[in-house]
Structures are given as structure tokens and as C-alpha cells.
Amino acid sequence: MRWLKRLGLATLIVGLLASGLYWLWWASTQSPEFYRVVEQQLANPVERKHVAQEFVEQSQQFVEEMKTSPQWTREFTDAQINAWLIEDFPREFADAIPSEVSQPRVKIGRDGIRIGVKVDQAGQWNGIVSVHLKARMLAPNEVAIELKSIQAGLVPVPLKSVIEQINEQAQAHGIEVEWRREGDHELAIVRVTHEGPESPQLEQIEFREGAIRVTGSSPPKSGALQFAPVRLTQSHKQEAPGF
Secondary structure: OHHHHHHHHHHHHHHHHHHHHHHHHHHHOOOOHHHHHHHHHOOOHHHHHHHHHHHHHHHHHHHHHHHHOOEEEEEEEHHHHHHHHHHOHHHHOHHHOOOOEEEEEEEEEOOEEEEEEEEEOOOOOEEEEEEEEEEEEEEOOEEEEEEEEEEEOOEEOOHHHHHHHHHHHHHHOOOOOEEEEEOOEEEEEEEEEEOOOOOOEEEEEEEEOOEEEEEEEOOOOOOOEEEOOOOOOEOOOOOOOOO
16 A cells, blocks of 8 residues: 555645645735735825825925025924825826836834835736835935845745846946845945035934934035935845745
8 A cells, every 4th residue: 555655645745835835825915014004094085185295395394494404304204105105196106107016105113114015917916015124324425225125925035136126127227226235134325416516414314113304414505415326336146045
């Protein structure tokens, strides 16, 4: 009866593989907890429109402060950002995002920002892709963005493949990105430039539970801040494991 034993073992292995594949598919289609919480918090449309308008007004005030105030600081909540992403972003930036990407949401905490977007790949896969990142100042107007993790649903995605896609898209648009390796994480170095002869100085980024605060200074008659293309050098290539 040795053949029955082999048949039983083969059936067991196939069953385990099928169960593993099913779990992987199921996990990839689940929404991260932060994404579900954000959706529930923004369910009231009247309140959401009011909060979105707050974000627009505070953003306009912030730009004016950078132009006219020697010292400035401003705090934005993730509720304000998410309300604006729902109410205004799809209408104002419809041409700037791929058609398969929609419904961006953010959650800010002391450990950084989680960003999630819904991806619909025409029947191939439908779910939430999320990234956990943290930013800190290296010097005035120089920000290090640390990629802590990327997930498809609840399934981790190797950072190497994502970084390669970022580089391809950046180079296609004439933008160079500088990557540095620090411990187990990759850092994208972003420098901030300005319009006009004088440069506002972004000096501090602070993450709080539910809010982000930015602080800096401006010389007289300085221009508004904007993100500049940065140089791409990959001094270290990560061999990320597959899953």
C-alpha cells in the first residue's frame, strides 16, 4: 500500500499549496485597517465638505504666510487632507492620475504617514495598495523620505520592484531621484526649491497623532515653495526577497 501513502502525501501537499494560494489572494484583497477607519470617519457628506473647505482655506493662508512672514508654522490634520481628497482631488486632478488608481486616503501618526489608494487592474486584481513612510529633515530644504513598507492589501510587496518602477517613471518624466540605504530601509532624498530669488527655508517636519506640522522661515519677498526634481544615484541596490 505504499502507493496509497504517496497519494495521500501528494494530496496533502496540493491541499496545502491551494490553501496558501487562496490565503495569499484573500489577504491581497483586504483593506488595511487604517483605510477602513478613514472611510468610516468621513461618512457624513455635510461635515466632510466643511472640513475640506477648511483645508483649502488653511492651505491658501499657509502660502501667504510663506511669502510674507519671517517665521511660519502650520498644522494640517489627516481628517482635513482626506476630506479634500474625497471632495476636491478627483475633480481638480483627474488628468494627473492613472485611470486604474482612485480613492487615495492618508493616516498620520507619530510613526509617519500611511497612504492607501484603490487599484483596479481591469479584472486582474482589485484592492488597496498602501505605503508607510516617514519624513525627516536632513538640512533646511532637504527632506529624507523613508519607505518603511509597501503592501497589496495585507501582503507585503518587495521594495526593490517598487523602487525600480519609481525610477522608471521618474526618468520618463525627466526627474532624477536620489536613493540612499539606511539600515533596513530605503531613503528618497528630496530637495525643496522656490520661485524667485529668495528661498523660504523648510526647517522642521513633525508628526503627531492625526496631524503633521511644518515649520520654517522666509526672507523678505520670497517665492512659494515647490518640490524640485532631485538627482538620482543609487549607491546601494537592495536585493529584496520575494514572497
